[in-house]
Amino acid sequence: MTDFLDTLTAAAPRLWEATLVTLQLSVGGAAVAFVVAVLLGLASLSGVALVRGTSRVVVEFFRGTSLVVQLFWLFFVLPQLGVDLPSMTTGILALGLNYGAYGSEVVRGSINAVPKGQWETTVALSMSPVTTMRRVIWPQAWALMLPGLNNLLIMLIKGSALAGFIFLQDLTFVTDQLRRTTDTFVAFGIGMVIYYLIALGASGVLRWLERRAQRRLGLAPPTRRERIRQNAETARLQGTGAVGAPAGGGAAGAPTGGGAP
Amino acid sequence: MIRFEDVVKKFGDTTVLEGLSFAVERGERVTLIGPSGSGKTTILRLLMTLEHLTDGFIYVDGDPLTHELRGGKRVERRPKDVTRIRRRIGMVFQQFNLFPNMTVIDNITEAPVHVLGQSREEARQRAHALLDQVGLKHRAGAHPMELSGGQQQRVAIARALAMDPEVLLLDEVTSALDPELVNDVLEVLREVARTTDITMLIVTHEMQFARDVSNRVLMFDHGHILEEAAPDVMFTSPEHERTRQFLQAIL
Numbered sequence: 001m002t003d004f005l006d007t008l009t010a011a012a013p014r015l016w017e018a019t020l021v022t023l024q025l026s027v028g029g030a031a032v033a034f035v036v037a038v039l040l041g042l043a044s045l046s047g048v049a050l051v052r053g054t055s056r057v058v059v060e061f062f063r064g065t066s067l068v069v070q071l072f073w074l075f076f077v078l079p080q081l082g083v084d085l086p087s088m089t090t091g092i093l094a095l096g097l098n099y100g101a102y103g104s105e106v107v108r109g110s111i112n113a114v115p116k117g118q119w120e121t122t123v124a125l126s127m128s129p130v131t132t133m134r135r136v137i138w139p140q141a142w143a144l145m146l147p148g149l150n151n152l153l154i155m156l157i158k159g160s161a162l163a164g165f166i167f168l169q170d171l172t173f174v175t176d177q178l179r180r181t182t183d184t185f186v187a188f189g190i191g192m193v194i195y196y197l198i199a200l201g202a203s204g205v206l207r208w209l210e211r212r213a214q215r216r217l218g219l220a221p222p223t224r225r226e227r228i229r230q231n232a233e234t235a236r237l238q239g240t241g242a243v244g245a246p247a248g249g250g251a252a253g254a255p256t257g258g259g260a261p
Numbered sequence: 262m263i264r265f266e267d268v269v270k271k272f273g274d275t276t277v278l279e280g281l282s283f284a285v286e287r288g289e290r291v292t293l294i295g296p297s298g299s300g301k302t303t304i305l306r307l308l309m310t311l312e313h314l315t316d317g318f319i320y321v322d323g324d325p326l327t328h329e330l331r332g333g334k335r336v337e338r339r340p341k342d343v344t345r346i347r348r349r350i351g352m353v354f355q356q357f358n359l360f361p362n363m364t365v366i367d368n369i370t371e372a373p374v375h376v377l378g379q380s381r382e383e384a385r386q387r388a389h390a391l392l393d394q395v396g397l398k399h400r401a402g403a404h405p406m407e408l409s410g411g412q413q414q415r416v417a418i419a420r421a422l423a424m425d426p427e428v429l430l431l432d433e434v435t436s437a438l439d440p441e442l443v444n445d446v447l448e449v450l451r452e453v454a455r456t457t458d459i460t461m462l463i464v465t466h467e468m469q470f471a472r473d474v475s476n477r478v479l480m481f482d483h484g485h486i487l488e489e490a491a492p493d494v495m496f497t498s499p500e501h502e503r504t505r506q507f508l509q510a511i512l
């Protein structure tokens with residue numbers, strides 16, 4: 001047991017560094033992947049055949065070639081073409097493009113899953129395509145796509161382990177080093193726990209977003225805070241200036257914000 | 262106000278409308294009746310540009326809606342023109358289709374603000390007046406999900422009216438409602454009919470309502486107008502046996 005603690009204390013700084021590398025890859029990769037997913041997803045629904053087709057080809061390309069090959073290509077081939085990116089940037093780009101391609105399918109599917117009647121109503125109200133997407137379709141699709149994006153995020157975090165191939169000292173890389181100098185069981189045990197905690201945190205954030213999105217659609221009961229804000233808004237709308245606070249009576253102090261004209 | 266000229270609508274190989282022509286005057290209220298599949302919904306959806314017109318023309322106040330004759334050839338109009346003309350038309354759907362991501366009041370102000378360019382305050386005031394008119398002033402801040410079907414449909418009516426349409430299309434707007442909620446919605450529509458001069462095309466199975474608000478009833482069968490008459494004539498002494506049977510079945 002003391003052995004274990006000694007090992008852990010000795011390895012802690014390196015593990016911490018490695019965890020930061022993995023976190024950077026994950027957060028950066030997820031950010032790029034999200035942008036790529038939204039752009040490709042929207043493009044795949046475009047009315048212009050060329051845009052649709054291009055998106056299709058790009059998605060199939062990134063889904064159909066392995067992440068390792070993409071990583072190697074960015075790392076070894078791009079420099080030969082005169083583009084020299086830092087390893088971290090390369091890793092983030094590769095993860096972002098690859099998982100973004102998968103994500104675009106989630107985005108596309110979710111937008112398609114918004115009931116047809118919603119689209120038809122925007123036509124009946126003469127809304128522009130941009131207003132339609134931004135104000136009506138996207139907020140509804142957003143709630144639908146979060147579970148799928150959550151899955152992909154977890155896969156991206158695990159996929160970031162490939163960064164060792166381009167000499168980034170990420171969590172997998174360092175855990176493996178640790179195994180050579182200490183004990184396999186301990187090293188991988190620690191690695192697993194840290195990965196698990198990262199995934200847990202990431203997934204927690206997305207589930208929070210999902211619940212929030214569902215509440216906005218009235219699919220889940222509003223939180224106490226939202227309920228208070230809503231009551232204040234209702235009061236403001238009715239011009240009474242005070243809240244009758246049907247629910248959460250103790251919180252009747254809230255209308256200070258709502259009373260302002 | 263509205264004129265269909267030799268309108269043809271096909272879905273794949275099935276022809277739903279085959280050379281349909283009819284006109285509706287400004288301010289007129291016309292009820293469309295007919296057996297299921299006779300093309301009533303299709304007519305309203307063509308007017309709302311929710312379906313593509315296979316052949317023929319639809320005119321709104323003399324202005325061709327989706328297709329026009331140019332140099333003797335029938336061509337599609339530019340989207341900009343279609344949008345401009347479409348703005349004069351509003352529609353209420355069977356399934357209400359309120360935007361679930363917005364409160365009741367935002368459902369109503371959304372299009373006036375983003376399409377007509379009204380200020381938020383202006384749109385809100387109007388929305389309040391409309392909510393009052395449909396009897397839902399107190400639910401302005403509610404979510405659509407918190408409302409009954411009848412209340413949702415009344416919001417949908419207010420939302421359509423907020424765009425100040427010259428033509429209002431109503432496709433079986435009470436068919437999805439529990440029977441006890443139907444009357445509130447019909448009462449709101451009667452009021453709209455009484456207090457405005459909006460041209461209305463109505464598809465409904467509520468014959469008493471059709472009698473009360475419409476000037477003319479068109480009986481459709483297989484995409485053709487079988488007969489047309491004033492409501493009291495149509496509902497008491499229709500010309501065709503087919504109409505008699507149909508009315509008997511739904512009354």
Ligand SMILES: Nc1ncnc2c1ncn2[C@@H]1O[C@H](COP(=O)(O)OP(=O)(O)OP(=O)(O)O)[C@@H](O)[C@H]1O
Binds near residue numbers: 297301303304
């Ligand atoms: N999207 C579609 N694809 C294929 N066929 C369709 C489509 N929409 C309608 N039809 C067909 O067109 C015909 C007319 O349909 P429509 O919905 O206009 O009838 P309706 O008079 O409104 O009937 P109901 O009283 O049942 O609402 C029907 O035979 C229907 O099957």
Ligand SMILES: [Mg+2]
Binds near residue numbers: 301302303433
């Ligand atoms: Mg119908």
